[in-house]
Amino acid sequence: MAQTSPTFSPLYRQIKSLMLVALESGEWSPGQAIPSEQELAARFGVSQGTVRKAIDEMAAENLLVRKQGKGTYVASHNDPRSLFRFLRLVPEGEGLSHPVSVPLECWRAKAGQEAARVLAIEPGSPIIIVRRLLEFSAKPVVVDEIYLPGEVFQGLTLEVLQGWKGSLYSLFETRFGLRMIRAEERIRAVAADRRTAEMLRVKEGVPLLSVERVTFTYGDRPVEWRRGLYSTDEHFYLNELN
Amino acid sequence: MAQTSPTFSPLYRQIKSLMLVALESGEWSPGQAIPSEQELAARFGVSQGTVRKAIDEMAAENLLVRKQGKGTYVASHNDPRSLFRFLRLVPEGEGLSHPVSVPLECWRAKAGQEAARVLAIEPGSPIIIVRRLLEFSAKPVVVDEIYLPGEVFQGLTLEVLQGWKGSLYSLFETRFGLRMIRAEERIRAVAADRRTAEMLRVKEGVPLLSVERVTFTYGDRPVEWRRGLYSTDEHFYLNELN
DNA sequence: GAGTGGTCTAGACCACTTT
DNA sequence: AAGTGGTCTAGACCACTCC
Numbered sequence: 019m020a021q022t023s024p025t026f027s028p029l030y031r032q033i034k035s036l037m038l039v040a041l042e043s044g045e046w047s048p049g050q051a052i053p054s055e056q057e058l059a060a061r062f063g064v065s066q067g068t069v070r071k072a073i074d075e076m077a078a079e080n081l082l083v084r085k086q087g088k089g090t091y092v093a094s095h096n097d098p099r100s101l102f103r104f105l106r107l108v109p110e111g112e113g114l115s116h117p118v119s120v121p122l123e124c125w126r127a128k129a130g131q132e133a134a135r136v137l138a139i140e141p142g143s144p145i146i147i148v149r150r151l152l153e154f155s156a157k158p159v160v161v162d163e164i165y166l167p168g169e170v171f172q173g174l175t176l177e178v179l180q181g182w183k184g185s186l187y188s189l190f191e192t193r194f195g196l197r198m199i200r201a202e203e204r205i206r207a208v209a210a211d212r213r214t215a216e217m218l219r220v221k222e223g224v225p226l227l228s229v230e231r232v233t234f235t236y237g238d239r240p241v242e243w244r245r246g247l248y249s250t251d252e253h254f255y256l257n258e259l260n
Numbered sequence: 261m262a263q264t265s266p267t268f269s270p271l272y273r274q275i276k277s278l279m280l281v282a283l284e285s286g287e288w289s290p291g292q293a294i295p296s297e298q299e300l301a302a303r304f305g306v307s308q309g310t311v312r313k314a315i316d317e318m319a320a321e322n323l324l325v326r327k328q329g330k331g332t333y334v335a336s337h338n339d340p341r342s343l344f345r346f347l348r349l350v351p352e353g354e355g356l357s358h359p360v361s362v363p364l365e366c367w368r369a370k371a372g373q374e375a376a377r378v379l380a381i382e383p384g385s386p387i388i389i390v391r392r393l394l395e396f397s398a399k400p401v402v403v404d405e406i407y408l409p410g411e412v413f414q415g416l417t418l419e420v421l422q423g424w425k426g427s428l429y430s431l432f433e434t435r436f437g438l439r440m441i442r443a444e445e446r447i448r449a450v451a452a453d454r455r456t457a458e459m460l461r462v463k464e465g466v467p468l469l470s471v472e473r474v475t476f477t478y479g480d481r482p483v484e485w486r487r488g489l490y491s492t493d494e495h496f497y498l499n500e501l502n
Numbered sequence: 503g504a505g506t507g508g509t510c511t512a513g514a515c516c517a518c519t520t521t
Numbered sequence: 522a523a524g525t526g527g528t529c530t531a532g533a534c535c536a537c538t539c540c
Contacts, residue, residue: 054526056525086526
């Protein structure tokens with residue numbers, strides 16, 4: 019008897035929830051330092067160790083970044099270290115050239131059945147579609163088609179995209195206040211169609227990686243759906259299994 | 261002044277090292293429980309909290325598995341939960357059929373330049389090559405060619421492979437005492453050659469995923485090199501980015 | 503009830519950064 | 522010197538499993 023309460027949640031997880039609220043609400047914003055562990059302990063009325071455990075988990079999820087002697091910071095896609103967190107494409111040689119995004123098109127449309135399902139919005143809702151190229155050392159390697167909910171990305175135009183120096187996610191974060199937390203990728207092999215082949219400067223029918231990605235922000239809310247076609251003659255997709 | 265010692269290593273990491281030795285030496289073997297935190301604390305002369313932190317890290321690395329109320333166990337590939345830890349292939353539908361390994365060939369050879377480099381052995385050393393099929397619901401989906409250092413896998417034959425019900429890694433662990441810890445996969449898109457096409461029952465030239473994997477055991481020692489060709493018409497490679 | 507891992511606290515001290 | 526995160530300890534109590 020004396021059954022366990024099925025809703026038991028340790029204190030540090032409740033603290034974590036409160037801290038997540040502070041993140042989602044924008045009280046703490048990307049790149050900024052959050053209050054010190056001592057301050058948080060006082061604010062929440064718990065010991066420092068309990069705050070610490072909450073931060074530990076959030077750091078493990080790449081939401082926060084600890085810096086000894088300085089403080090704890092909200093992770094940001096502006097940080098160059100997080101550039102390759104979502105892009106797993108690596109050049110064959112040892113060269114570590116970093117990719118350049120070349121926006122090609124950006125237009126409005128209405129969500130079809132599939133886009134609506136993936137983005138968890140109503141069919142027919144406004145969406146924005148972006149087509150762009152990713153180049154490594156001036157060589158086109160990826161063609162991306164990106165579907166975004168229009169609701170969230172109001173004011174996104176080709177000019178905005180072209181004017182931005184940096185990664186897409188860093189633009190989304192800075193300009194639209196949307197932080198990408200995690201993503202799922204579904205990878206298949208497909209043959210290059212004519213138009214894609216031209217853009218990637220390969221022959222039609224050449225095998226390409228098809229990488230379909232759904233990206234989530236706080237609360238596991240999907241906010242991006244993209245499909246990339248990767249040319250893998252001079253690059254490969256690197257995955258670490260732990 | 262009073263510079264920091266550049267070799268500073270916290271106590272819990274030293275404990276972790278000692279525990280890694282116990283794992284590598286086979287003192288604690290896969291599937292078995294390790295001593296309780298109290299016992300370990302006494303054995304190493306530290307507090308329980310310090311042992312705990314060491315175990316925390318090892319659990320995060322999938323070396324140990326905690327079970328509240330029971331104890332802490334050495335992770336094992338015999339555990340069904342770790343089956344999909346390295347195999348990221350998922351059927352298109354929601355069906356969660358589990359794959360069946362069909363060994364086709366197994367022969368001895370001498371390591372060429374590339375195999376030697378990848379496996380960190382001398383060129384010309386004995387290696388074992390295995391070819392096998394992976395089937396989902398009786399449908400062939402993957403052809404694998406697997407290179408193993410002969411030194412370690414003495415006694416591995418086609419009969420042994422065929423007689424084993426379970427995953428390859430579970431065989432390696434049980435029969436050869438080799439636990440696979442982590443792996444790196446390099447993924448490309450390629451066209452099916454004639455023989456592969458026949459085995460996968462697809463047309464020659466169809467795009468396939470080429471998944472090249474190097475697998476490591478304790479101490480980051482490479483002990484397997486394999487190349488898989490994946491048919492992605494009814495399955496896809498799923499990757500979670502965090 | 504006994505044993506295990508899991509949580510929480512309070513305090514001391516160390517390592518690192520900044521002023 | 523002051524402030525931050527990082528380590529280590531000792532003890533109390535909780536949740537879970539097994540006998």
